[in-house]
Amino acid sequence: MNADVMIIGGGIQGCSTAYHLALQGVSAIVIEKDYIARHASGVNAGGVRLLGRDMAEIPMSKASMEMWKTLDETLKFETGFRRRTLVNVAADGADIAMLQSRQTVMQKAGYFHEHLLDQSQLREVLPHVHSSCVGGVTSELDGYALPYQATMAFRQAAMQYGARFVEGEVLSSLRHVGPVWIGRTQTTTYEAGAVINCAGAWGDKVAMRIGDYVPLSFAAPMLMITARLPHFAKPVVGAVSRQLSFKQFENGTVLIGGGAKGYVDRDQNTTRLDYSKLASAAKTAIEFFPIMASASINRMWAGIEGYMPDNLPVIGPAVNAQNAFHAFGFSAHGFQLGPIVGKVLADLVLSGKTDFDLKAFRIDRYERKVL
Amino acid sequence: MIYDCAIVGGGPAGMNAAILLAEAGVRVVIMDRAARAGGQVYRSAADSVLPRPEALGLDYTEGVALITAFESCAATHIAAADVWHIGEDGMIFYSLNGTTRQLQAREILLCPGAIERPMPIPGWTLPGVMTAGAAQVMLKSDAVVAEKAIFAGSGPLLYLIVAQYLRLGVKVAGVIDTTPKANYLAALPGGAAALRSWPMLRKGLNLMREISNSGVPVFKAATNLSILGKTAATGLAFECNGAQEIQAETVFLHHGVIPHSNMSRSLGLEHLWNEAQQCWQVKTDSWGQSSIPHIAVAGDGAGIIGADGAQCAGRLAAFNILYRLNVFSLSERDQRAREDQSKLIGMTPFRAFIDRLYQPVEELRLPKDPETLVCRCEEQRLKDLRAGYEAGARDPNALKSLTRCGMGPCQGRQCGPIVSSLLARWRQEPEEAVGYYRLRSPQRLLSLAEFSRFQNNDETGTGAEVSG
Known part of the structure; x- marks a missing residue:
């Protein structure tokens, strides 16, 4: 052919x-x-x-x-793309300092799409975020598909x-x-x-x-998704320095990632999950968003990715x-x-x-x- | 704590295996979701809430002896344990009172039992439509019955629950039997051999006689079933010597049982398509040993054989596990196994006869109406799946990714078998070429808060200290 x-x-x-x-x-x-x-x-x-x-x-x-x-x-054809903005949450002063130094570099290079959020702005976009979080950074162009x-x-x-x-x-x-x-x-x-x-x-x-x-090299980033929850977060959520990443879809399910990796057998096309690491992603999600304590996990999985x-x-x-x-x-x-x-x-x-x-x-x- | 053997599921197969393994002195643990063991068939048999449990029949009350023997054996019994992960490495994670605990075993025996075959006729997902199995659970667990209900479909379990209802004096609106006339003819040649299991055959015939003598309207060889009603069931329409309609608020559907394969699927065990029973089942040898040698599957969960067969299969799996654990020599295993092996062989003609007689018709196994829901959790209709297939999703997992069919909390238990067979028809290939969903843990919804407290190899949280 x-x-x-x-x-x-x-x-x-x-x-x-x-x-x-x-x-x-x-x-x-x-x-x-x-x-x-x-x-x-x-x-x-x-x-x-x-x-x-x-x-x-x-x-x-x-x-x-x-x-x-x-x-x-x-x-x-539909890709399922939704523009939802992305917010990376800053947990403490060190996170804020990191964000500020990046902002300096970004603006020097002529990039203005990232916006810093103070504590009250953060709570405005994410009302359910834990009260101890001090701020964050957002890009309004971002979303999911x-x-x-x-x-x-x-x-x-x-x-x-x-x-x-x-x-x-x-x-x-x-x-x-x-x-x-x-x-x-x-x-x-x-x-x-x-x-x-x-x-x-x-x-x-x-x-x-x-x-x-x-x-x-290759690894198996792991994900888990919950059964449907009441809507509590419109933006996609990440964190500046913690293993936190989730998004709530229109049907109410919440996809939780965070970068924890499982095991891969590349030749067999198979992956094995590391439940302790996934559990710590679950813990982080609840620490940052206490409302998620009421969630139930429906599925967990991993894909094979090259690094x-x-x-x-x-x-x-x-x-x-x-x-x-x-x-x-x-x-x-x-x-x-x-x-x-x-x-x-x-x-x-x-x-x-x-x-x-x-x-x-x-x-x-x-x-x-x-x- | 490492056990010699962990058994998941406390029905007839699991209980029999546990008794034998405990007798042989190995460390055996058995986990079951119910407060008392018994499985579906002997559910609540040992502590029945019914004033006259004997109305459910001897097959039910005879379970009490097995449960009693099981409960007095030395196996560690973890009741109310919700197993959500079984690893190839022998690790088992289970929820108990809201906490995940874990244990490890050298040998694992899965006894997951059967589930009812989905029956996707138009309206099958409406409120008021349940399965005959659900009717049995309501009756056995809570002594709850539905008055003036319709029973529709085919197979021994359907006739059993109708007879049980009648014995308890519950009114039945009608029995719509979908067994085609052709099945009687096709099963006939096996009838003579099945006579060897005359007591079983007689039990079945008695059930039929009870029903026909009761005066309940019975319609035979019914076709074109559909549930009446828009927001809830109001009855059933069907054809039997012309168009018929019966009104009822509850419709119980049933056309046979299939192995509950979510556990064996999540473990990645090999499965095969059973053409006679028109269902998937895990691939095992005659000892129940799966494609992963230290994992065995016994009872209906490894292929439908009924409660009597499951007792033998559970014991055979136990004999082989004892051999694998170096407790039995090969000849000891083979000698001890002889009785159960010959019992199982004796049941084969009757099983083949029943399989042929009640072989599910395609019209009830697969949806025909494009509007019929296939995936209840994610509300995917036949036409949605067809559109996904035409968009290029030819594999069950691709179709799942595209349409969300099978992504809901039931983990594809309901839609999985339907999707495989639909794709097989559309691709014009056998089910085995099409395959099935790739399943993963957790095997049921798992609380995020519970999971967040989970730590692997937690030394304080093993199940060793828990006994039932």
Whole structure:
């Protein structure tokens, strides 16, 4: 089977890339080893967050946020995106000091989307926050989307423009022969002019087949969701320095994260939860929001996510091969970037250029230059 | 505290296994949700609230002897324990009086029992519609009955509860039997072999005779059932020699039971599709040993065999566990097992006959009306699932992610089997190729406050000090 571009991995980055390529009349084929959005893209917390981003990510994150605003209309499929603002709660003076020094840096760089909150402003936006919390920081652009639905929206939109998706096929080899990339799965051989690695937590394996080495690690961020509660928090909530993260959806259920990680068997596609760590996330949630003591946990789960040592993704061209590109290792904050990453990759494939500075994301940033 | 064996579920299988293991002197703990053991079949049998429990039949009152024997055995019994996590590593977390406790065992025996097969006819989720099993729970636990109710469906449990109602003098509005005529013909060849279990067969025939002699209207081979009423059930419409309607405020539905597989699913044990019984069941060997060797499953939870079969299966699992614990030699195990093995083999023809006679019809197993709710918790209709499938969600978990079907507090108990079979029809593939939801702990709603106090390997909070 032939295409202009072969995309390995059917998460949000792969689906968004397929969409942006197909939109420009480029034939794209996405090869997914399980099913579309099976892993991190389908089971993450759905945070669409600009607040607190690493400086290197802010330009892309801002551009992506612009796209999220109208994404449902653009794609003509629902992503479940809701703009709800995000509030990071400051528990003490040290948190406030940290926020103030970041604010100085941000404003010097020309970014004004983060706003500090004093104690009374915090209580105004989050009436149920514990009275000891001293303030916080907020970004009004932020919100959440429904991860599986959003990834499927990209897939469906891409299909309308002719992109193809194959599910349940595992890449067994990838070779660059002359101008052609030849990828084999257990049933089919695919040929394309370019290959894009959007393989998430498996991105290092695909990178190796392309010829690039990268020190990716992987883990299983854990989440739990409650049965329905009366509405008590409209914004998405995080904390400056504590393991607190939750959002209450329109149906009243509360999704609690916080970054605690379980165990992964990457080859088996399985994860195991670490209940002590999840329990401490539950404890933190109740400490900050006593109203949650009345909640009941309905489900707990974890997804498989790839992490880079600096928690920044790999985005950009391959260094050891032509017509090959990477976008993986988003280190548990790639969902919001999905819309723009697809566009950046499409631009790179078609023109070799992009509007963004990708230096911080290059794949060889950990390559040993000297022995 | 590490136990040699932990048993989850105190029905006929669990109690029998506990008695044997305790007799052999191994450290065995059994956890059960009820205050007194007995499972669904012997629920409250040992402390019945009914003035005349014998009206429920000998099968029920005979449970008292087993419960008494169980309660006098040396097994540690943790009553009112809500198990919410079982790990491959042998760790079990359970709620007891609002606190999570934990224990560990070398061998685990799951005896989760059966649940009723969902019966998604139009209106099945309306208030006033319950299952025959719910009628039994109300009767056994609280001596509560529903006057002038309709009983609709097929299978031994349906006829049993109707007969129990009649013996207690409760009026029944009608029995709508959906067993198709074709099933009688198909089961007939197995009838002769089933005669070997004549007492069982006679019990069934007596139930039928009790019902037909009572003067309660009985409609046979009924089709096209739908619940009447908009906001609550007001009766049942069906076809039986023409269109029929019966008015009633309560409709009890039943068409057989299936293994309660949430525990075995959460553990990631292998499952298979049982074509004869049209349901999923955990894959085990003849000793109940699952795809993870130190985890066994026995009783109806491992495949429907009935209470008598469950007693044998519980004992067989116990013999094998004793062998695995080096208490029994191989020959001791095999010798001790012989009696129960031959009993189980003896029951096979009757079971096959019943399975064939009451094999659920697709029309009652899967919804037909696009408006019928499949997922009660998240209110997903057949048409919503179909739309999700057409959008590309071909896997049960993908469909769950897209539509929220199966995400509610019942953990997919109700919709799971329906979703697998719907996808199998739509994909034109067998159920085994389609698979089932990936389930996780907690196995039921768990208080966030309780969980927030949880610490792994807490040395003070083990279940060892608790006994029932």
